[in-house]
Amino acid sequence: MPILIQELNYTYQLNSPFERVALRDVNLEIPSGALVAFVGHTGSGKSTLVQHINGLLKPTAGKVQVDDIIIEPKRKQDLKALRKRVGLVFQYPEYQLFEETVLKDVMFGPMNFGHEPAEAERLAKDALRTVGLDEVFWSRSPFDLSGGQMRRVAIAGVLASQPDVLIVDEPTAGLDPQGRKQMLRLFAELHAQAGMTLLLITHDMDQVLEYTNRVVVMEDGQVAYDGEPMGLFRQETLLRQFHLDLPHVLAFAWQMADQLKLTRPALQTEAELIEWILHVRGETR
Numbered sequence: 001m002p003i004l005i006q007e008l009n010y011t012y013q014l015n016s017p018f019e020r021v022a023l024r025d026v027n028l029e030i031p032s033g034a035l036v037a038f039v040g041h042t043g044s045g046k047s048t049l050v051q052h053i054n055g056l057l058k059p060t061a062g063k064v065q066v067d068d069i070i071i072e073p074k075r076k077q078d079l080k081a082l083r084k085r086v087g088l089v090f091q092y093p094e095y096q097l098f099e100e101t102v103l104k105d106v107m108f109g110p111m112n113f114g115h116e117p118a119e120a121e122r123l124a125k126d127a128l129r130t131v132g133l134d135e136v137f138w139s140r141s142p143f144d145l146s147g148g149q150m151r152r153v154a155i156a157g158v159l160a161s162q163p164d165v166l167i168v169d170e171p172t173a174g175l176d177p178q179g180r181k182q183m184l185r186l187f188a189e190l191h192a193q194a195g196m197t198l199l200l201i202t203h204d205m206d207q208v209l210e211y212t213n214r215v216v217v218m219e220d221g222q223v224a225y226d227g228e229p230m231g232l233f234r235q236e237t238l239l240r241q242f243h244l245d246l247p248h249v250l251a252f253a254w255q256m257a258d259q260l261k262l263t264r265p266a267l268q269t270e271a272e273l274i275e276w277i278l279h280v281r282g283e284t285r
């Protein structure tokens, strides 16, 4: 399901003393099945942007198109149909759990989108298996789970509606390193196996480097960079300007390359870093 964003502008509390411009002339084209990372410091407009893609916010000016659904300032649209196809997982989604049991909570989405209870239950169970939450927890209250488990339940709640586009807004914030890795692997699998379009908002440049081929940098409500992560990481002035870190793998490899007067390698993973070091060691012996 392709996404097209044209000249999108958004102002919070328009025509009030608290007016705040959050997006300025944003243009983006995201093909079906893409995996795109969104980065940029707090307040740059990332969350505001993605909330337009599932119709939570309506443009002040410009246009958002998801497949054949067009969202424009004055147009009336079936937002329920849009939200069924575009799942949005907020920051700290566990704060939105509310049902008595985990299973009921995850069934809420499919029920709301018109599935019969039996079918909603089947979809919910599938989603709970996908996020790797053990069956013993399904009949418990979501509030008796750990933080990481609650987050899994919340994500299952979005997956149960089988969206074509999944948007995750800082999904690993507050998780421990192990939880962060598992969560990212889950999203990468959903993207690779189910062909889901995945939009990932993150502050973690290691995730950007390892999982994506396209990164959009937001800065003051505008798209400041849109392209390959390696192209961004190679431009030190841009990184400094946007307050972005180098991924650990590149920081290490490039420092080593500079010391040995070698070309800075393009690497994506720790495994590739090790391979490169072994290669360099062989060359310089």
Ligand SMILES: Nc1ncnc2c1ncn2[C@@H]1O[C@H](COP(=O)(O)OP(=O)(O)O)[C@@H](O)[C@H]1O
Residues within 6 Å of the ligand: 012, 013, 020, 021, 022, 040, 041, 042, 043, 044, 045, 046, 047, 048, 049, 218
């Ligand atoms: N509900 C709101 N009311 C008024 N201003 C808001 C609201 N939400 C966000 N903003 C402002 O809009 C801008 C973009 O915010 P946001 O999209 O949340 O950025 P990010 O997700 O990149 O941190 C910021 O200046 C922020 O203060």
Ligand SMILES: [Mg+2]
Residues within 6 Å of the ligand: 046, 047, 048, 169
């Ligand atoms: Mg945000």
